[in-house]
Amino acid sequence: MKKMLFSTILLNVIISSTASVYGQSIELLKKLDQKSLHIAAHRGAHQEQPENSIAAIEEAIRQGVSVVEVDVRATKDGVLVLMHDKALNRTTTGEGEVSKHTFTEIQQLRLRNKANGEASEHVVPTLTEALRVAKGKIIVDLDFKEDRKEFIKKTYDLVEKEGMEDEVLFFLYDYKDMPRIYKLNPRVTLFPRARSMKDLNAILQMKITSIIHLDESFTDTKKLNTMRQQGIYFWMNSLGEYDDEAGQEGKDIYRSFLEKYPFVRLIQTDYPNLWQEVLNGF
Template sequence: MMMGYKLKTTALAFVAFFCATIAIGQSTRADRILEDFYHQPDKILVAAHRAAHQNFAENSIAALEESIRLEVDIVELDVRMTNDSVLVILHDRTVDRTTNGEGKLSEMTFGEARSLRLLHQDQPTEQVIPTLDEVLPIAKDKILIDIDFKANSKEALVKTVELIKKYGMEHQIIFFLYDYKLAPVLHSICPELIIMPRAYKKKDVNNILDWDYIKIIHVDESFYKERLMKKIVDSNVRVWINALGKYDNMEKEEQNSGYSKLFSKKYINVIQTDRPQELIDYLNVTLN
């Protein structure tokens, strides 16, 4: 009888191990990024600002797909709402800079906005303004999305969270907040979201660290202090800083000049850039 029990226990243990092995084998790329995000603070994550738009229109489906192809960790997308309450991906309040049209998005119907063509290097493309409903399933399981929420209404916030839940992507979304005091409100609405508040000064950082559900803080370089960044990282929270402008421009002028200067600052472990391919190449060379 005891031998039979041991055999049964061994068999169950083998089945459990086999199932666990299969589960590990079926992990998605997004799962692996999340593993790094939460458990590998030395792993520097790359975020593509308005998606990988060097060769494609910014905030376009083509730029999102390029971000995935490049194996960027995080894609930053700007969410706004049309006059008839459709959530779309667009950075500016108006369509003037990024499309072949003119006018405020908030005064346009989705049909009117959709009739426009996105620009790349001031030339019209075949790309149109995408909806949030379109980009989420493309990114699902492949890349994290940093939502730069520019819709600024409760209706838009509720609709955004509903869409995220529709695709079961709560864990895959980094939700950027310009006002960190809204973090508890958003957390109560959807606790699974990764909330990224922006800190404008040291006091903001100290206040944000009081919330144990915050795992990443957007830090302005203007108040970077090594001791403060160490405090953030020691709290098991990531430090997000932008390479946009200054460091990206240096890199454009002279290879490795911008990123080597940026990484002279310690404890930064998420970098947002307009040049994701160059940053990935730099990290692959310097970290290997």
């Protein structure tokens, strides 16, 4: 009993020590440490519900995945909403750019069940609504798509207002923006993309985050596995080839993904339900 208690205390010390160097939220890191592999639902569980809808977030929660990825844009009057595209056409019954319409105008629209498909009963949700649905149930990966960068602060303000600092990842396409955005709220965990080993080393040298997006160009399995063992969390997408094949032929293709990228801890997918079946089989 004493030995088990000592091990638990030691683990908490290690997590706390790591978090002081990498990663802003100790609580978020603790959640990730509960499992060796996590699934992220791309734009929510959008095979079953309209992408970036409240229903898609709720479905991701129901499926038991760890993370839901949503896209953030701002309306003409500055309301933060969930929307991937710059234009409304593909995913809603509207037309034109999101930033050229007021929130009231966008609320009159309906989300499409599928891309360019039939209208659903669902409306475009606000970021506030999305955060409230997710709170305490799932980590939210915020993919900030808005061109007007001043809305980054407003996004951070909403996260803080909803008390979600320990439940949010903020994705960055350019890791060089990390120091500036980090200052807005050091408790929010930044999640940058690395496009090369040089980028990866530069990110780690900043000592701001331990959660990093990689792509299929990363092949140094030995080095990346060592980094994983040191507490670095690598995120990769199965979007595209792997997801397409899984959608057509079944989930077994994902086993080859895991064999090829054994250093991965978080996987973003269009088929979270299939990935959950794979993980449940281990």
